[in-house]
Amino acid sequence: xxxxxxxxxxxxxxxxxxxxxxxxxxxxxxxxxxxxxxxxxxxxxxxxxxxxxxxxxxxxxxxxxxxxxxxxxxxxxxxxxxxxxxxxxxxxxxxxxxxxxxxxxxxxxxxxxxxxxxxxxxxxxxxxxxxxxxxxxxxxxxxxxxxxxxxxxxxxxxxxxxxxxxxxxxxxxxxxxxxxxxxxxxxxxxxxxxxxxxxxxxxxxxxxxxxxxxxxxxxxxxxxxxxxxxxxxxxxxxxxxxxxxxxxxxxxxxxxxxxxxxxxxxxxxxxxxxxxxxxxxxxxxxxxxxxxxxxxxxxxxxxxxxxxxxxxxxxxxxxxxxxxxxxxxxxxxxxxxxxxxxxxxxxxxxxxxxxxxxxx
Amino acid sequence: xxxxxxxxxxxxxxxxxxxxxxxxxxxxxxxxxxxxxxxxxxxxxxxxxxxxxxxxxxxxxxxxxxxxxxxxxxxxxxxxxxxxxxxxxxxxxxxxxxxxxxxxxxxxxxxxxxxxxxxxxxxxxxxxxxxxxxxxxxxxxxxxxxxxxxxxxxxxxxxxxxxxxxxxxxxxxxxxxxxxxxxxxxxxxxxxxxxxxxxxxxxxxxxxxxxxxxxxxxxxxxxxxxxxxxxxxxxxxxxxxxxxxxxxxxxxxxxxxxxxxxxxxxxxxxxxxxxxxxxxxxxxxxxxxxxxxxxxxxxxxxxxxxxxxxxxxxxxxxxxxxxxxxxxxxxxxxxxxxxxxxxxxxxxxxxxxxxxxxxx
Numbered sequence: 019x020x021x022x023x024x025x026x027x028x029x030x031x032x033x034x035x036x037x038x039x040x041x042x043x044x045x046x047x048x049x050x051x052x053x054x055x056x057x058x059x060x061x062x063x064x065x066x067x068x069x070x071x072x073x074x075x076x077x078x079x080x081x082x083x084x085x086x087x088x089x090x091x092x093x094x095x096x097x098x099x100x101x102x103x104x105x106x107x108x109x110x111x112x113x114x115x116x117x118x119x120x121x122x123x124x125x126x127x128x129x130x131x132x133x134x135x136x137x138x139x140x141x142x143x144x145x146x147x148x149x150x151x152x153x154x155x156x157x158x159x160x161x162x163x164x165x166x167x168x169x170x171x172x173x174x175x176x177x178x179x180x181x182x183x184x185x186x187x188x189x190x191x192x193x194x195x196x197x198x199x200x201x202x203x204x205x206x207x208x209x210x211x212x213x214x215x216x217x218x219x220x221x222x223x224x225x226x227x228x229x230x231x232x233x234x235x236x237x238x239x240x241x242x243x244x245x246x247x248x249x250x251x252x253x254x255x256x257x258x259x260x261x262x263x264x265x266x267x268x269x270x271x272x273x274x275x276x277x278x279x280x281x282x283x284x285x286x287x288x289x290x291x292x293x294x295x296x297x298x299x300x301x302x303x304x305x306x307x308x309x310x311x312x313x314x315x316x317x318x319x320x321x322x323x324x325x326x327x328x329x330x331x332x333x334x335x336x337x338x339x340x341x342x343x344x345x346x347x348x349x350x351x352x353x354x355x356x357x358x359x360x361x362x363x364x365x366x367x368x369x370x371x372x373x374x375x376x377x378x
Numbered sequence: 379x380x381x382x383x384x385x386x387x388x389x390x391x392x393x394x395x396x397x398x399x400x401x402x403x404x405x406x407x408x409x410x411x412x413x414x415x416x417x418x419x420x421x422x423x424x425x426x427x428x429x430x431x432x433x434x435x436x437x438x439x440x441x442x443x444x445x446x447x448x449x450x451x452x453x454x455x456x457x458x459x460x461x462x463x464x465x466x467x468x469x470x471x472x473x474x475x476x477x478x479x480x481x482x483x484x485x486x487x488x489x490x491x492x493x494x495x496x497x498x499x500x501x502x503x504x505x506x507x508x509x510x511x512x513x514x515x516x517x518x519x520x521x522x523x524x525x526x527x528x529x530x531x532x533x534x535x536x537x538x539x540x541x542x543x544x545x546x547x548x549x550x551x552x553x554x555x556x557x558x559x560x561x562x563x564x565x566x567x568x569x570x571x572x573x574x575x576x577x578x579x580x581x582x583x584x585x586x587x588x589x590x591x592x593x594x595x596x597x598x599x600x601x602x603x604x605x606x607x608x609x610x611x612x613x614x615x616x617x618x619x620x621x622x623x624x625x626x627x628x629x630x631x632x633x634x635x636x637x638x639x640x641x642x643x644x645x646x647x648x649x650x651x652x653x654x655x656x657x658x659x660x661x662x663x664x665x666x667x668x669x670x671x672x673x674x675x676x677x678x679x680x681x682x683x684x685x686x687x688x689x690x691x692x693x694x695x696x697x698x699x700x701x702x703x704x705x706x707x708x709x710x711x712x713x714x715x716x717x718x719x720x721x722x723x724x725x726x727x728x729x730x731x732x733x734x735x736x737x738x
Contacts (some may be wrong), residue, residue, distance in 0.1 A: 020526060042442065042588070076663045105506070105507055106505050106507050108507055111593060129662070132591045133588075133591060134589050134591070137522055138522045138589065140589060140593055141593065141596055142502065142503070142593040142594050142595070143502070143503035143505055143600070144503055145466050146506075147465055147466050148558060148680050150558075159634065159677050160561070160677070162498045162630055162675075173627075174494070176632060196619050198508060198517070198602075199517045225676065228493075229498065229500060230592065230594075231493060232485070232492055232590065232594065233500055233595065234590075234592065235594070236503070237672070237675060237676040240676060241676040241677050241678045242558075242678075267533075270522055270535065270536040272536060312597070313520075315536070316521050316585065316597040316598075317517045317520070317601050318505055318507070318597070318602075319507065319508070320507070321507050324507065354414070
């Protein structure tokens, strides 16, 4: 069973099971101190480390059906908040199909694959202060961008984006830290990841296109990043692992990792309940453990609660695009009032969803 | 008087005055609750807002000479820690001389000024988890970079940077937050800045050059950012304000701000006590308030403790470079054991310094 973790609006750590939600601060049969389950976030629990996570998961699985009524509520009666305090937020760019599609649209005169892309997981730091939980609205951002499109366009001016986009991603939260000055290999990094969320990396493409040279995405991305409220433990996903694409040239030694390196999550992007695309994380070139190892390769270390994400996940055929921009060939964008939802499945089991309404 | 704020190794908020350090949790004549002065960081004090900062500053100035012995220590007896919990860290690119010098070296075939640069303050998010205080060592980062230089160089491989650099910057800490969905004009942003630190944005130029297309600096910068331990309140710097360069084209309305918009800080970069360059923040094209207004222009908001910095500050004549790379024409880099110091002055008064030793 998945037994994903969340935090309710009383600040208690909860677990989803069937159509119920279990309040761990009132649960029986757990050795972990109950204090960590009333802390308002998953951070103190994550900080206990992998052995405590594994023990709790074993004890939960054994006792899940026999919990007292005081610990159990129907899922519909529980309101969830952002499940942890996000430290640094890093977004990678690990889907080759997405990178090549964006490159062809944005830089038609260049090789769509950036020069370093096959050698390391390219990424950038995003804004952790605007990571929001599913259900919170997204306000259409304004910014400085061309006031029209094409050769007759006027100069740049400040105003609401006309090219609001969504990106289908997975996010991973660091549970076991690494001290500054130390590094991880990808094999070591596997055990430092606590769990997975579904993530929507909202993007204002006109603002982004104008501002991004040479320092990368900034205000075109920083206004909001939505995550699903349920954090799925990595331990629950072992049976959904799958080999990733062959890596050629061979990665540097610290990026080498055993197969199966990817998690096979099917992801569906919908706008107002109409399906736009269905894609899968099985095709990611750089795996989560490779991404985390790379984050530490310069000795920066990582902290409990740091979030890193895959970048938009695109397939290679129509209907598998990881963003509205790719699905619409650059001509379809989000309107005020649109409700955007990304849902994920492992096999036939839903692992959660992230949704938000676009507001003016 | 400057009366800069710091935090000592007992977690108490302290103020520097002449050759003494005053422990505010033991000071007399202050209306602010003493709890905020034993919190381990400046965040709870900053969160009280601009009226409390102004009141405390007035009361400190009135009572500074008459504090009891229990609140006073010689400056040399106090060990300072990182003065606040850093939220998001943003680094701008606001020195035209620096941008043009870097552009000529890194992108000799292009206009050295990026297309959007005169229209908005270009910046990127950095890693807040590696903001360290003066005195903490910096470990030479490794990364994937070309293993040689020039046409005969081998392919990229993982190893220690051969091009470790320092950048002379000022950093500013947000004390008054802005809620998500709201924006600030540059005029409004002035009052949200609590204070200023001197900042060294360590850079590994070979790692940075290989990785930065198209998402910007990442592991070439994220391994360490050093700040001075003393936070100088903006209120102490009013008499050192100076007009910035003329802005043409006229900035968007939200970026308009009254002169004098810049703070005039003279900054000196030294390696092993040998002066490399002396520059000044008077030449910055985008002022701190313009940078902060831009951070909120897309509705992202800012939180108490967010840090933003100017980018390297360079002048236009030899001896005024804001980085070792510029000063050495691309041929001088930091060696293990080097001690790098940046000191700042307003008029004849030192406003602090940031120093660190490079370790293997």
